[in-house]
Structure formats: structure tokens, C-alpha cells
Amino acid sequence: MSARDPGPGGLRFLHQRERFFGALVRPLVWLFIFAAGFRSILGVSIIPPYETYILYEEYIVPGLAAMILLFGGMQSSLSMVYDREMGSMRLLMVSPFPRWYLLLCSSLPVHWCRSPRCICFSLSPGSGTCGPPPLGYLLCFQPCCCQIDARRSGLFLSSGDQTAREFRRCDELRDFPMFFASSALYPLWRIRDSSVALYEICRLNPSPGRLS
Amino acid sequence: MNGADATAAALELDGVGFDYPGRRVLEDVSFSVPAGVFCVLLGANGAGKTTLFSLITRLFLCRSGQIRILGRDVRHEAQRSLSQLGVVFQQPTLDLDLTVRQNLRYYCALQGLPTAICGSRATTPWALWGCSSVPTTRRASSAADSAGAWSCWRAMLHRPACCWRTSHRGLDIHSRQAIVQQVRDSCSQDGGRRALATHLVDEVRLEDQVVVIHRGRVLAQGRAAKILADTGSATVHDAFTALTGGPDG
Numbered sequence: 001m002s003a004r005d006p007g008p009g010g011l012r013f014l015h016q017r018e019r020f021f022g023a024l025v026r027p028l029v030w031l032f033i034f035a036a037g038f039r040s041i042l043g044v045s046i047i048p049p050y051e052t053y054i055l056y057e058e059y060i061v062p063g064l065a066a067m068i069l070l071f072g073g074m075q076s077s078l079s080m081v082y083d084r085e086m087g088s089m090r091l092l093m094v095s096p097f098p099r100w101y102l103l104l105c106s107s108l109p110v111h112w113c114r115s116p117r118c119i120c121f122s123l124s125p126g127s128g129t130c131g132p133p134p135l136g137y138l139l140c141f142q143p144c145c146c147q148i149d150a151r152r153s154g155l156f157l158s159s160g161d162q163t164a165r166e167f168r169r170c171d172e173l174r175d176f177p178m179f180f181a182s183s184a185l186y187p188l189w190r191i192r193d194s195s196v197a198l199y200e201i202c203r204l205n206p207s208p209g210r211l212s
Numbered sequence: 213m214n215g216a217d218a219t220a221a222a223l224e225l226d227g228v229g230f231d232y233p234g235r236r237v238l239e240d241v242s243f244s245v246p247a248g249v250f251c252v253l254l255g256a257n258g259a260g261k262t263t264l265f266s267l268i269t270r271l272f273l274c275r276s277g278q279i280r281i282l283g284r285d286v287r288h289e290a291q292r293s294l295s296q297l298g299v300v301f302q303q304p305t306l307d308l309d310l311t312v313r314q315n316l317r318y319y320c321a322l323q324g325l326p327t328a329i330c331g332s333r334a335t336t337p338w339a340l341w342g343c344s345s346v347p348t349t350r351r352a353s354s355a356a357d358s359a360g361a362w363s364c365w366r367a368m369l370h371r372p373a374c375c376w377r378t379s380h381r382g383l384d385i386h387s388r389q390a391i392v393q394q395v396r397d398s399c400s401q402d403g404g405r406r407a408l409a410t411h412l413v414d415e416v417r418l419e420d421q422v423v424v425i426h427r428g429r430v431l432a433q434g435r436a437a438k439i440l441a442d443t444g445s446a447t448v449h450d451a452f453t454a455l456t457g458g459p460d461g
């Protein structure tokens with residue numbers, strides 16, 4: 001099994017273009033509707049790594065890109081639950097290759113398929129002036145630790161005896177707190193002003209802050 | 213075959229036992245399927261066939277006893293032993309979003325075969341059905357009626373020493389006969405190193421090996437003709453009933 005073979009995951013990405021554009025809807029809604037409405041209320045003072053006063057839209061774009069990667073990483077493990085229900089997982093189990101190698105080969109295309117969504121979002125109108133520097137686009141393809149964490153936690157949950165529907169419900173209970181309870185939407189100093197407990201939770205959350 | 217015993221049985225079980233929590237499912241199961249033999253495993257529902265299948269294919273780990281494929285222990289030499297095993301599951305396990313050709317290429321990749329082999333070997337069954345090439349229709353879901361047949365052929369693509377088939381699901385009369393005949397012929401090819409195990413009584417011939425399992429134990433094993441003579445039965449079905457005591461046994 002080699003990197004040249006795209007496998008079912010890669011081929012599904014090429015054939016299911018509606019899923020590609022569907023995954024961009026949520027972050028674009030946040031950007032165009034929520035961020036535009038909050039522009040006049042929330043300005044973000046100078047905080048690292050920024051060197052000047054920035055608009056709220058510019059602050060939220062990395063977090064929304066992280067949303068695509070985070071949600072995609074966890075939802076990709078739904079495909080493993082589906083494979084288990086359909087019996088396709090057994091084909092992997094009886095392969096002579098070591099299982100860690102099979103897991104790596106199935107995970108890497110998933111990460112690389114998420115990255116074009118992230119890049120398309122960064123290039124979309126509205127985020128165009130807030131997009132990353134050129135090196136940032138290249139870094140989107142790195143299977144960063146948070147994507148791996150997200151997929152790994154999804155795989156751990158999918159190992160339980162669950163149907164795909166049950167898994168999707170658990171997935172949502174996990175995805176939303178991981179994204180919202182973080183520095184992705186608001187700077188931490190602003191959260192601390194309203195709640196110290198929430199500030200500590202957001203500070204300790206490793207996901208979107210680290211991704212962005 | 214590098215490192216494999218040339219005289220080793222294609223599939224050999226030695227004292228295999230398995231428990232589910234609170235329930236003993238297999239007890240001291242031992243039988244051997246020599247190379248070049250068509251073996252039929254017979255057992256009623258709940259006899260332990262599915263558990264045995266899961267142990268041989270390493271879906272479960274065998275902690276009691278040994279399972280060897282061409283002399284290689286499945287537990288300690290998983291990679292080499294599994295490469296000699298072809299499996300047909302009860303579900304077709306074809307990816308319905310891909311074409312048949314893409315499914316076969318994916319299987320070749322999983323078995324470490326060059327995908328070019330898929331093109332040459334996969335045309336054989338299609339030729340038997342009077343067509344000239346592997347179907348490249350957009351989705352395998354449109355070929356769902358032959359998914360079972362393709363699953364069987366796919367299991368033989370990497371020329372395993374032992375092919376284990378569990379069901380006839382998805383096979384019509386003609387494709388079933390073609391597949392069984394093709395596998396019987398392949399048993400005598402490659403120096404007689406091929407063996408097939410199935411659990412359906414319809415396909416038994418007198419020269420085939422039969423293993424009868426009942427409630428997790430092997431009741432009888434040997435050539436079908438010998439089992440018929442020992443039980444004084446005219447058909448394999450009667451011999452099975454005599455050994456297991458019928459549906460209420």
C-alpha cells in the first residue's frame with residue numbers, strides 16, 4: 001500500500017464535491033454575518049502575534065479556519081464507524097500490513113483533503129484581506145498535532161459499540177465545546193473580564209488557539 | 213515460499229479454544245486442511261463457525277491453541293500468514309462509491325500487490341461470464357447484484373494458499389457454479405498449494421474434506437466418503453444430522 005494509491009478516502013474527496021462546499025458554509029456564515037455584526041462592537045487591541053490594532057473579522061479568520069480542520073478531523077472518524085457498519089473495516093483488519101501503517105495511510109489523505117477547504121475559505125471574499133501570509137497556505141497541509149488529536153479522539157470514541165447516528169451525536173457534543181470554549185472567537189483577556197472560570201477553561205483548551 | 217514448510221498444511225488448527233465473557237464457545241478445536249484440498253466446515257447456527265472464522269482471520273486474537281497458515285502462526289507471524297489467506301465475508305465489503313475496478317485496485321494495494329496485476333487477473337472471471345473487461349461503471353452500487361461474485365474473485369486475486377468463504381450471498385446459480393469450479397481447479401494449480409474452506413453443504417463432493425463442528429467441538433473430520441461410511445449415511449446432510457442429533461441436538 002503506497003502513497004501513490006489515493007484509496008477510497010481520497011477518491012471520495014474527488015467525487016463528492018458537494019461535501020467540500022458544504023463544509024465551507026458554517027465558517028463563511030460566521031465570517032459574513034456574525035463577524036460583520038460584531039465589527040462595530042468588538043475591536044481587538046494589540047495582542048501577539050499582531051503588531052497593530054485589528055478588526056474583529058481579522059481576529060476570527062484563523063479561528064474559523066481552525067474550525068474547518070477541527071470539525072473535519074473529528075467527523076472523518078465517522079467514516080470509520082460507517083466502515084465498521086458496512087463491513088469495509090474487516091478488509092483492513094485482514095490485510096497483512098501492520099495496523100499502525102494502515103491507520104497512518106488512511107489518516108494522511110484525510111488531513112490533506114481538509115487543507116484545500118481551509119485554503120478556499122482563506123481565499124474567499126471577505127476573508128481575502130484577512131488571509132494568512134503565503135507561508136501560511138503551505139502550513140495548512142501539515143498534519144498538525146491538533147488535527148491528529150481531533151481524529152485520534154474521534155477514533156477512540158468510535159471504537160465503542162456505536163452506530164453512525166449515535167456517534168454523530170457524541171461528535172457534536174464534543175466538537176462545539178472544543179471550539180467555543182477557546183480563544184478562537186474572543187481574546188482571552190475579554191473572556192477573563194466576564195468569567196475567570198471560563199477564562200481558565202479557554203486558556204487550557206489546546207485546540208483552536210493552537211491551530212490558529 | 214520463503215521460510216514456509218513445503219509440506220505444511222494450508223490451514224491447521226491445534227487445540228484452539230475461545231471464550232466470550234461467561235461462555236465457552238470453542239473447545240479444543242483441531243483440524244488440518246492439506247494443500248490442494250477443498251474443505252467444507254459444517255455446523256449449525258451457534259456451533260462456533262463465526263468465532264472460528266474471526267480467529268483464523270485474526271479479527272480476534274487466539275490465546276488458546278495455535279492457528280497456522282502454511283506452517284506460520286497467525287498470532288506471531290501475522291503479516292506472512294495473512295498474506296496467504298483470502299477471505300470472503302458475509303457482507304460484500306465493496307465500497308459502493310467506487311467502481312469495481314477501483315475496488316479491486318484498492319484490494320491489491322491492501323495486499324501489497326502491484327495494481328497492474330489487478331487488470332490481468334481480474335479479467336478472468338469476466339471472460340467466464342462472456343464479457344471482455346472489468347466493469348468501469350461509475351459506482352459499484354450499480355453492479356450490486358454481482359457484488360458477491362466480485363468479492364469471491366477479489367479474495368483470490370493475490371493467489372492465497374487458503375481461501376475462506378462464509379456465504380453465498382449475492383451469487384446467482386451460474387456465478388456460484390463458475391466460482392466453485394474455478395476454485396476447485398485452482399486447488400490443483402500452483403503445485404497443489406491452494407485450499408478452500410466453506411460451510412455450505414451443497415458443494416460437498418465425496419473426495420472433499422469435511423469437518424463437522426457442534427457446540428464448539430469437532431465431532432468428525434476426514435474425507436466425505438469416509439464420514440458417510442462411518443455414519444452409514446447416503447448424503448452429507450444425513451451424516452451431519454446423525455452426528456449432531458438433528459436440529460434439537
